[in-house]
Amino acid sequence: MSQLLLDTVLKKFEDISGPEVVEESKINFNEPFLTLASEKWNLELARLLVEDEKLRFDFLCCLTGIDYEEHMEVVYNFYSMELDQYLCIKVKMPRSNPKIISVQPVWKTADWHEREAYDLLGIEFIGHPNLTRIFLEDDWVGHPLRKDYKFDKEEMGL
Amino acid sequence: MSIKTEQMVLNIGPQHPSTHGVFRIEVVIEGEYIRKAKPVIGYLHRGTEKLAEDLIYTQFIPYTDRLDYMNAMTNNYVYCAAVEKLMEIEAPERAEYLRVITMELNRIASHLVWWGTYLLDIGALSPFLYAFRDRDTILDRLNEISGARMTFNYMRIGGVKWDAPEGWIDKVKETVKLLRENFAEYHQLVTGNEIFIGRTKGVGIITKEDAINWGLSGPILRGSGVKFDLRKNQPYSIYDRFDFDIPTREEGDCFARYEVRLDEMFESLKIIEQACDQITEGEIVHKKGQRIMMIKPPAGETYFRCEASKGEIGVYLVSNGKNKPYRLKLRRPSFVNVEILADMLIDRNIADLVAIFGSLDVVLGEVDA
Numbered sequence: 001m002s003q004l005l006l007d008t009v010l011k012k013f014e015d016i017s018g019p020e021v022v023e024e025s026k027i028n029f030n031e032p033f034l035t036l037a038s039e040k041w042n043l044e045l046a047r048l049l050v051e052d053e054k055l056r057f058d059f060l061c062c063l064t065g066i067d068y069e070e071h072m073e074v075v076y077n078f079y080s081m082e083l084d085q086y087l088c089i090k091v092k093m094p095r096s097n098p099k100i101i102s103v104q105p106v107w108k109t110a111d112w113h114e115r116e117a118y119d120l121l122g123i124e125f126i127g128h129p130n131l132t133r134i135f136l137e138d139d140w141v142g143h144p145l146r147k148d149y150k151f152d153k154e155e156m157g158l
Numbered sequence: 159m160s161i162k163t164e165q166m167v168l169n170i171g172p173q174h175p176s177t178h179g180v181f182r183i184e185v186v187i188e189g190e191y192i193r194k195a196k197p198v199i200g201y202l203h204r205g206t207e208k209l210a211e212d213l214i215y216t217q218f219i220p221y222t223d224r225l226d227y228m229n230a231m232t233n234n235y236v237y238c239a240a241v242e243k244l245m246e247i248e249a250p251e252r253a254e255y256l257r258v259i260t261m262e263l264n265r266i267a268s269h270l271v272w273w274g275t276y277l278l279d280i281g282a283l284s285p286f287l288y289a290f291r292d293r294d295t296i297l298d299r300l301n302e303i304s305g306a307r308m309t310f311n312y313m314r315i316g317g318v319k320w321d322a323p324e325g326w327i328d329k330v331k332e333t334v335k336l337l338r339e340n341f342a343e344y345h346q347l348v349t350g351n352e353i354f355i356g357r358t359k360g361v362g363i364i365t366k367e368d369a370i371n372w373g374l375s376g377p378i379l380r381g382s383g384v385k386f387d388l389r390k391n392q393p394y395s396i397y398d399r400f401d402f403d404i405p406t407r408e409e410g411d412c413f414a415r416y417e418v419r420l421d422e423m424f425e426s427l428k429i430i431e432q433a434c435d436q437i438t439e440g441e442i443v444h445k446k447g448q449r450i451m452m453i454k455p456p457a458g459e460t461y462f463r464c465e466a467s468k469g470e471i472g473v474y475l476v477s478n479g480k481n482k483p484y485r486l487k488l489r490r491p492s493f494v495n496v497e498i499l500a501d502m503l504i505d506r507n508i509a510d511l512v513a514i515f516g517s518l519d520v521v522l523g524e525v526d527a
Contacts, residue, residue, distance in 0.1 A: 029243065029460050058370050062461060064474040064487040075474060077461045081370055081386060088461065109373025112497045120207070135200035135526060144208050145485075 005085055006032035008054055016044060023092070031086045038093035038100045043127075046106045049078065049087070056080045057087055060107040065117035067146050072098040072123060093123075102128035120145040163189045170511070172201050178275060179522025183499075183515075187508055195503040197496065202526035210486040215241055215315055216450040218483070223309035225490060226524040228271050231257075231264035231300075232466040234313035239394065240462035240473035241315045244455035245446065252440040253317035254396045258433050259330060260300060260312060262426040266337065267296040268467035269419045276416070276516045277348060280357050285348055292340050295333055302326055316447020331434050334427050341423055349420070358412035362502055362514035365410060372498045375491055376469025377422065378518060381415035383408040388465040395464075399436065400429045412517035419519075454481050468492050468519055492524040 006025055009032060013021045017040055024035040049057040057078035064075040072095050078087040093100055102125035103110045114125040115134040122143035125131055133140060142149055171182035180201035186194040206225065210218050222233040235257055242249065249257070274289030297307045303322055304312035312319055348354055364374070369382040379386055387404040389397040405421030407414035447453065457479040463472035469491030476485040495518050502514055 028458075031461075060373055061463060061470065062472050062474055062487065062489040064485075066476060066485045066487075075459075075461075077472070077474070081384065084391065107373065108368075108371050109494055109497060112493065116493075133200075135203035137200075144205055 002027050002030055002032050009034065009087065012048060012052060013045060016048065028088065031088055033088045035090045035092060038091050041091045042101055043105065046103050050106060056082045060109050063110055063113035063117065065121040065123050067121055069147050071095050074100055074117065074123060098123045099126055101126050104128055122146065165193060181522050190508050192503045192506050192508055195500040197499055199525050202522050206527045207486055207488060210483050212482065214481045215453045219313065220309065220311045223311055224523055225488065225527065226466065226468060226492060226521045227308055228521055229264055229268040229467040230308060230310050231261045231312065232464065232471060234310060235261055236462060236464050236471045236473055238313045238315050240460065240475045241455055243460050243462050244458055244475060244477055247316055247444050247446050249317045249444055250441040252437065253442045255433050255437040256318050256322060257313060258395055259430055260303065262430045263296050263299060265467045266423045266426050267293045269423050272419060272519045279512050279516045288347065292337055295336065299330055299333055314443055314447055315453055317443030321442050327434050327437060330430060334431050338427055344420060355413065357513050358416060360411050361510050362412045362517055363410045373494045374498065377415050377418040378469065378495055380404065380406045381418045382410035388463060388470060400432045402428045412513055415517045451481065454479060466491055469495060488527060490524040490527060492520045496520045496525055
């Protein structure tokens with residue numbers, strides 16, 4: 001079942017963006033799991049995930065930013081209310097210039113998730129309507145969830 | 159000459175009696191109508207996800223208590239279960255029963271806090287006292303098994319920390335009976351009240367499509383007519399062994415969410431009763447969970463989610479094979495549920511602000527992480 005879904009998504013992605021759109025595909029804990037490079041990930045693919053009658057991923061459960069030291073990633077966990085199926089998509093980007101499209105136009109819930117990833121990891125979401133810090137003050141320096149984030153204990157009064 | 163109304167900016171919070179936490183909202187009003195709203199959060203941000211990266215797996219459990227402190231058992235569970243999923247281990251049967259009983263008791267306690275404070279916010283004082291009377295009975299039971307009234311730190315990776323003290327299961331059964339009688343009073347006390355209905359019916363409507371697109375979950379989603387509950391739709395733990403319903407309403411307004419939550423408390427009582435009848439003696443923690451320094455999930459990543467009192471709580475966990483999480487993302491239902499607030503308030507009367515915000519049942523500890 002998961003394998004079938006994985007093959008369907010792969011085929012549909014390739015039909016739109018060519019044969020090399022997906023870097024890696026596998027089944028991870030019984031869920032289809034795809035890895036893409038950020039330059040291949042676009043709103044057309046995102047819309048396909050919602051609109052296609054075999055996919056219908058209308059519910060974005062979670063959006064996670066991860067710093068892997070050599071690169072950065074954004075992970076999307078999707079669920080389909082209508083078809084009761086899951087999908088995980090991982091988008092990789094270079095650490096020196098982490099930029100990715102905003103999926104807020106497709107799933108409104110992405111709004112604050114993306115602001116959180118911007119605030120704590122410094123990932124820039126292109127096309128986001130209000131990409132500002134969400135937890136930390138506007139003049140905060142740095143992004144705490146980055147692995148090389150340094151903080152001055154003395155300055156913080158510790 | 160016509161009289162023009164000028165727009166003005168009104169700042170509510172960060173400290174305000176109705177926010178139960180530190181939340182600020184800037185609203186632009188024109189007369190009594192809200193034209194624009196901007197929620198400002200982060201006052202309680204403690205960097206929970208960053209702290210996790212510097213703690214061994216078991217050490218992080220007490221931090222989950224402090225996210226949604228009204229519903230700490232489920233937070234404990236979702237984290238432990240995510241680690242168990244990565245380690246591919248399962249908690250012993252007795253532990254799962256104890257988990258279900260404590261989680262459901264806690265769900266009721268959480269809904270009671272909401273019920274009492276929501277009515278307090280919109281002007282009814284006495285329901286609060288009824289709610290806290292009953293919540294206290296539940297907290298006594300949870301205190302007896304975990305040693306704490308709110309921040310339980312009760313669950314462990316692979317099971318639970320303490321077995322039930324002697325006679326505890328029977329006490330829980332009595333509590334269920336007592337609560338069922340008391341909850342019947344709630345409807346007499348509040349549900350049919352004309353003022354209450356006037357303030358909540360037709361107010362703060364969320365459509366089905368909006369609810370899904372905004373990622374809403376829990377009673378809010380079900381109040382908008384979506385029959386979705388992770389306990390049924392993707393059963394975790396041992397929820398597939400119990401007979402219970404998922405209450406839903408079609409209206410999507412504040413009153414619908416109120417009704418869903420009240421109905422859910424009765425469903426939780428059903429689950430607790432069945433769990434108390436089915437529970438047997440046995441181990442309470444998996445042997446791999448006992449040596450806490452040695453908990454090292456194999457390298458990999460997974461997303462695990464379950465149904466908290468406020469909706470879908472999820473953990474995205476990345477392990478690099480060491481004894482501390484490489485990255486831990488918490489999908490907190492309150493954080494996601496409050497996102498829609500700014501949209502809901504547009505062109506509403508300022509008097510509805512508290513009724514709408516309250517109906518979302520947001521805990522700020524969880525919003526700000």
